[in-house]
Amino acid sequence: MKTKRTLAWVCAITTFCLTFFSTSNVYAGRRPSVTSINIDLEELISMMMPYVCDHIEEHMTSGAHATGTEFFLSWHRDYIAGLEDYLLTIPGGDKYVPFPAWDVTKDCLPMALLAPEAFCDPEDADFYSDFSVQNPLCLTDNSQIDFDDFDTCEKLCTLTNVDVFSNLLEGQHNAVHTTIGGVMGPMATSPMAAMFWFYHAWIDEIYYDYQVAHMRDELPLEIEDETSCGELRLKVLKSECLSSISWSTPMQPSDDGIITSEDNDYYYATIIGSSDQMVTVAATITSVCNKTKTLSGTFNLDCTVPEIPSVPPLDLQYICLDAFENCFDFANVPCVNGYEVTSSSSKIIGSSDGSTLCLSTLTTRKFVATVKVTPLSEYCGSGATQTWTVYVNYPDYCPTDDPWGGLGLAENPSLPEAAVSIFPNPFNNKLELNVNNGLMDQMFQVSVFNALGEKVETTLLQGASALDTSHYSGGIYFVVVTNAAGQTIHSEKLMKY
Secondary structure (H helix, E strand, O other): OOOOOOOOOOOOOOHHHHHHHHOOOOOOOOOOEOOOOOOOHHHHHHHHHHHHHOOOHHHHHOHHHHOOOOHHHHHHHHHHHHHHHHHOOOOOHHHHOOOOEOOOOOOOOOHHHHOHHHEOOHHHHHHHOOOOOOOOOOOOOOOOOOOHHHOOHHHHHHOOOHHHHHHHHHHHHHHHHHHHOHHHOOOOOHHHEHHHHHHHHHHHHHHHHHHHHOOOOOOOOOOEEEEEOOEEEEEEEOOOOEEEEEEEOOOOOOOOOEEEEEOOOEEEEEEEOOOOEEEEEEEEEEEOOOOEEEEEEEEEEOOOOOOOOOOOOHHHHEEOOOOOOEEEEOOOOOOOOEEEEEEOOOOEEEEEEOOEEEEEEOOOOOEEEEEEEEEEEOOOEEOOOEEEEEEEOOOOOOOOOOOOOOOOOOOOOOOOOOOEEEEOOOEOOEEEEEEOHHHOOOOEEEEEEEOOOOEEEEEEEOOEEEEEOOOOOOEEEEEEEEOOOOOEEEEEEEEEO
């Protein structure tokens, strides 16, 4: 859940202002490194500099009053937040939010941040021209730079007075500005360099760790939620300075209660229900300093099964014998685990596997049928049923009247569709073949082909007969029944399991 922030740049130091600035940024604690391979610095610089160069004055008019207190840290957090909000308005800018951080104790400054494009006045880059690829701007071994007081959560625990912490951090922060020099030196000009923003993003991460360690009231940490089809998934951002979390809710939507898990970035709680409802959840977090804080919220557990289209996609609207399965993947319909299919014709078989729905036909006859399709959800039951009209073996869509050419599958349209019945389908060790009453005195030939068109077996049929199929391999087979004149009176596609 991302919160839009509106910055009040010119702000007197009041209780309201301190509260506003210290609670707004939801991105702290999750910033990637400026050296990440996923960050295109040249692209990011081109996106950010119009905003940066238009917001220099605020650093003096408001930022100058922020020194010497915790407000120095919270104000700069919102200064960065303004840039983040701006990036969210630019196509592709969202991938750079949260804004990346430059950890001066571990990483050399990427050379892209010393290029003329990384300064509001390109001539400011001349000051840094002595820094080359072989000798980059590195502060990792500089004796003037010392952030040792903040490099572990345990050390942060010892800094119980927030003003002491703020002054220590501000002092080391100032040393970096002074050591780098150039446009980064004076307060009035430092934001004109892109490196300023990456550096202050890292300072903000130290501030965030301190807030977590001491569970400060202004800690910008919340329960984030995602819900769909009976699953409410909640998450809380992990931090090095968090030691544990416990979840609770007065409501138990199901016997499963709360299912907890975690990965490298988040603690998770999943609540499962079978109906729409509001669920109140609390997460009690404990820091390495043995400080606790309870986060809570009321969230909507959504159990709505999405609707499927009222008209079938083309792959399911026209069904051909030559395609064993006419399938469509409804991956864009979330939360549906399968489909229930019923057809007005026994010659159509429907099946589903997860988001994929398949329809197939067992005849070469041309006809129109209706198919009822109901989406199924694992937790929320059945969705709305749609009735589709499907067209079977229509020549304008199917390639030929005898798609399995050479097998003689094209039926004689002058004979009734129920001239012969073959069952069961799918079959295993035996197939039953029955001729209808009007043709009981005639002799017919039964030919069985595999999916490659190879003849597997030929036998004669009169009245009723059983075919031993125990020696057949599993797969698709075609049964063709012909009369004494060589006419095909029935053909059917079957499956051996």
